[in-house]
Amino acid sequence: MNWVLVVIGGMVGAPLRYLTDRAVQSRHDSVFPWGTFAVNVVGCLILGLLTGAATAGVAGPHLQLLLGTGLCGALTTYSTFSYETLRLAETGAGFYALANIVASVTAGLGAAWAGVWIAQGTWA
Template identity: 55%
Template sequence: MTFVLVALGGALGACVRFHTDRWVQARHDTGFPWGTVTVNAIGSLILGFLAGVALFGVPIPVLQTFIGVGFCGALTTFSTFSYESVRLLLDGARLFAALNVVVTVLAGIGSGVLGVVLAAAIWG
């Protein structure tokens, strides 16, 4: 059952990631990877929320498996973030490369903390 939950969540997360990335990127006329930053921030928010829910003892293991491992595992992407940072650097866009690293890390941590705070507001 766990395998099925992860697989279904992953399939959904991969589709959402692809379409969200394309949708966001189409609205920005720069080489900066806003789509990847967006999906990573959204995934961090969701995972932070699930972590916050777990901290307050709300048992939702099926949702944590489906959403946390499957959906967010496919939605978020460290490999694409790394690739885009290196690509920007090799293309001579050093400022964008550095900004991508800083913005992605800060957005991820900030979104994760916000997720925990939202869970605390609901269950805390």
């Protein structure tokens, strides 16, 4: 049964990642990977909210599998972040590569902490 929840979450997360990435990137005339950045930060926020909700006892293991493992596992993408950063560096856009690393890690951690903080304020 648990694997079904992961599959359902992934079935939503994967196309959501693709469509969001394309929509965000099409609005920016830049080599910076804004679409990947956006889905990763949103995924970190969702995981933070889910973690805070689980800590408060309002999100059980089934919701964690559905949203955390399934949805966020398919929505977020460390491999694409790594690939795009490497491609930026290889094509001479070293500043953008470094900016992608710093901004992604900083914003991702900030979003996760913000999610936990919001959840704790809501359900604690």
